[in-house]
Amino acid sequence: GKSRLDFYYTALSFAAPEKVKFKYKLEGFDHDWVDGGTRRVAYYTNLRPGRYRFRVIASNNDGLWSPTGAAFDLYLKPHFYQTYWFYVLCALVSAILAWQLYRFRLKRVESQFAAVLQERNRIAREIHDNLAQEMLGVSVQLELVARTLPASAEVARTHLDRVRLLVRHGIAEARRYVWDLRSQALDKNDLPSALSETARRLTADTEVLAQVEVSGTFRPLNPLIEGNLLRIGQEAINNAVRHARAQNILVNLKFDARHIQLSVRDDGHGFDHQESNGDGKHFGLVGMQERAAQIGGFLKINSRTGEGTEVLVDVPIGG
Structure with a gap:
């Protein structure tokens, strides 16, 4: 590649060579003829790599221009960086x-x-x-x-x-x-197995029956999502055992194409969820909501006094 090109040209005239005028054009760059006057050189800088044709025509002292003129074809090689x-x-x-x-x-x-x-x-x-x-x-x-x-x-x-x-x-x-x-449950097991281990540990030495089910096609998740879902499930199971006086706990982990849902349902005495929102501390609900928000999901509590409780968290995981 060249940063500057100089084209030299001339024309023969025995009568008045000093009155010979020129026009030139670099096809591929110029859109029209350039009036060069009596100058016999044309300068071009910063041309892009590619093929060009330089054409030049001349006029005599009577102002008559040559019909065809002269032409020169050239190929400008690119610089390495081009x-x-x-x-x-x-x-x-x-x-x-x-x-x-x-x-x-x-x-x-x-x-x-x-x-x-x-x-x-x-x-x-x-x-x-x-x-x-x-x-x-x-x-x-x-x-x-x-x-x-x-x-x-x-x-x-x-x-x-x-x-x-x-x-x-x-x-x-x-x-x-x-x-x-x-806890290294997730280091050794997948999420369903870790939930089963957690349920077994929290219900040991009690009369509570806990069951873990998986719906849909299981697939590994982001460790942050798995860790927070495990902690939410742990807190919900612990609440059912310690506070709800439940006899049965059903944990359901549901996979579909774009979401994962974790549901923890018990048959305990339940509570008034609206009243619990007042103090913000009822059975660790705030902590569970924060964990759900951290992984881009939302947490819903379905509970009424005497009718048990369901903790449901839904997390989008993409297709």
Whole structure:
């Protein structure tokens, strides 16, 4: 490629050569003839690569123009950066850079996730090894004190019984928090299996019957969606066991082309959902709604006093 082209031309005239005038035209660039006057050179800059024809005509001192003139064909080769292969190379380099950037960001997210998981496991160990064990020791000591009190100390025994119940509740809560922090159900199983494991664990040592069903064609989901659906299901099952006095819990996971629905239905005593919205804390509903919103879904509660409760979350997952 050239950044500048100079075309030199002339014409013979024995009578008055200084009066010879010229017109020229570069076909492929000029739309009309260019009056060059008596100048015998034409300049062109920044021409695109391609084929051109330079034409020039002359007039004598009488003003008569030559009918055909002279012509010169040329092909202007492109610069390297104007070639097809250069564009292909740029596209390839851009794709490689984009892929490397994606891998870098992915590794960064994985590193952050590993750090968060490590911290969660550390907190879980601290709760299990320290707080829970200390509370268990307090509970044992209170049991011994209650047994050694004389029968006349009914008031003290009543207070001790209340303290023991509170400590037991605290131990149960600590163990639940540990399970929440250290749960690896989704690391080892798919979402339906993780929900089944969660239901089995939460209904152990109770008379509650929990059943997990899957509708549609199962397919793996984004880990963020699976994790939040598992936590919503866990909270709903836990509410049914601890607060609703349910006898039966049905968990249904429904897959279709564009949505996934998780339903947790129980036959407990239910509650007035409108009244529960007032304090915003009823049985962890706010937390479940926040989890549903985090994955682009919406959560609906169907419950009436004495008629059981259904927690339904719907998440669009695309086709």
